[in-house]
Amino acid sequence: MMRTLRWASFIVIDTEHIMSSIPSSRGQRIAIDPLDKASRIEGFWQQRVIAEMNDYQFKVARVEGDFIWHSHADTDETFIVLEGELRIDFRDGAMHLRAGEIGVVPKGVEHKPYAAGEVKILLIEPRGVVNTGATHSERTAPNDIWI
Amino acid sequence: MMRTLRWASFIVIDTEHIMSSIPSSRGQRIAIDPLDKASRIEGFWQQRVIAEMNDYQFKVARVEGDFIWHSHADTDETFIVLEGELRIDFRDGAMHLRAGEIGVVPKGVEHKPYAAGEVKILLIEPRGVVNTGATHSERTAPNDIWI
Numbered sequence: 001m002m003r004t005l006r007w008a009s010f011i012v013i014d015t016e017h018i019m020s021s022i023p024s025s026r027g028q029r030i031a032i033d034p035l036d037k038a039s040r041i042e043g044f045w046q047q048r049v050i051a052e053m054n055d056y057q058f059k060v061a062r063v064e065g066d067f068i069w070h071s072h073a074d075t076d077e078t079f080i081v082l083e084g085e086l087r088i089d090f091r092d093g094a095m096h097l098r099a100g101e102i103g104v105v106p107k108g109v110e111h112k113p114y115a116a117g118e119v120k121i122l123l124i125e126p127r128g129v130v131n132t133g134a135t136h137s138e139r140t141a142p143n144d145i146w147i
Numbered sequence: 148m149m150r151t152l153r154w155a156s157f158i159v160i161d162t163e164h165i166m167s168s169i170p171s172s173r174g175q176r177i178a179i180d181p182l183d184k185a186s187r188i189e190g191f192w193q194q195r196v197i198a199e200m201n202d203y204q205f206k207v208a209r210v211e212g213d214f215i216w217h218s219h220a221d222t223d224e225t226f227i228v229l230e231g232e233l234r235i236d237f238r239d240g241a242m243h244l245r246a247g248e249i250g251v252v253p254k255g256v257e258h259k260p261y262a263a264g265e266v267k268i269l270l271i272e273p274r275g276v277v278n279t280g281a282t283h284s285e286r287t288a289p290n291d292i293w294i
Contacts, residue, residue: 028223028251029237031244051251053223053271056203058249076175076200082247090176097178100229102205102269104175104198122249124200124271 022146027051027058034060035082037147038120045139047123047131048147059123060147067113070133077105077125084119088112169293174198174205181207182229184294185267192286194270194278195294206270207294214260217280224252224272231266235259 027050037050038060045067047059063086079086081097088095088103089112097103105111132140174197184197185207192214194206210233226233228244235242235250236259244250252258279287 026251028253029240029242029256031242031248031250033248035247051225051249053225053251054254054273058225058251078198078200078205093176095176095178100182101178101180102198103178104173104200106175107201109176126201 022049022144027146032058034058034122035120038062038082038122040147044118045131046141046145047143048145050147052127055127056124057127057144059125061121061123062118063113063115063121064118065115068132068135068137068139069110069112070135071108071110072105072125072129072133073108075126075129076107077129078123079103079105079113080122080124082120082122084115084117086119086121087114087116089114169196169291174293179205181205181269182267185209185229185269187294191265192278193288193292194290195292197294199274202274203271204274204291206272208268208270209265210260210262210268211265212262215279215282215284215286216257216259217282218255218257219252219272219276219280220255222273222276223254224276225270226250226252226260227269227271229267229269231262231264233266233268234261234263236261 032050034050041048041062044062044064047061049057049059051058079088079097080102081099083099086097088105091110095103130140130143179197181197188195188209191209191211194208196204196206198205226244227249228246230246233244235252238257242250277287277290
């Protein structure tokens with residue numbers, strides 16, 4: 001009986017660790033499908049890293065509804081819409097991004113993403129950027145988790 | 148007669164200058180359609196800048212046929228295929244990118260893009276990177292021209 005239990009303990013798989021570990025390739029030298037990667041994420045506003053270029057990361061997310069107002073003091077941030085339509089509000093206007101379009105938010109500029117329905121996005125920004133900037137909220141997501 | 152000529156001289160438009168000047172927005176805070184931008188380029192392997200994020204540039208190009216072997220000593224380089232199918236050869240293999248897919252070439256790694264038919268691509272790399280790396284060739288394209 002004890003022996004059976006010992007063997008059983010060997011097949012416990014730490015899936016969270018597998019999901020969050022950085023691949024040795026850093027997502028380089030291989031074709032990566034960001035839409036497919038985004039589709040695998042459970043839940044909205046959870047960004048997942050898919051590749052790195054120098055000290056920048058490519059991240060995907062599924063988003064729906066209202067995000068929060070925030071800004072990034074030290075960096076611009078790029079959004080590429082993979083599927084759906086994303087609106088990014090500024091204090092003095094808005095940017096409407098359809099699938100395939102790119103929008104760059106300048107550093108220090110307050111913005112609030114909004115998606116009427118589900119939208120899949122690709123984000124590009126330096127490693128270590130927090131999704132809600134200096135504004136801590138329930139929307140603040142864990143960083144540097146790969147998918 | 149002289150008067151007519153003088154007036155005429157005012158309507159000469161320097162289209163090359165207009166095309167190559169950097170917009171005050173640097174392509175930020177506006178929706179940009181990279182596929183549409185790429186479609187407007189005449190000729191292959193001519194990269195055109197469409198937006199900037201910090202000191203990185205988003206560039207589009209129409210490519211067909213064989214490029215040359217080259218590498219970039221100081222930076223990774225990202226390819227996103229907008230339309231068509233791109234193969235990037237390495238000395239020890241290849242990466243096949245279909246529309247919507249991302250491929251990052253690590254810095255210092257020799258590579259040669261190849262497109263059997265026309266392919267439209269989005270490139271992401273630091274401002275100032277020469278398309279043929281340290282290898283000067285007839286494929287070496289002018290840099291920092293916006294569209």
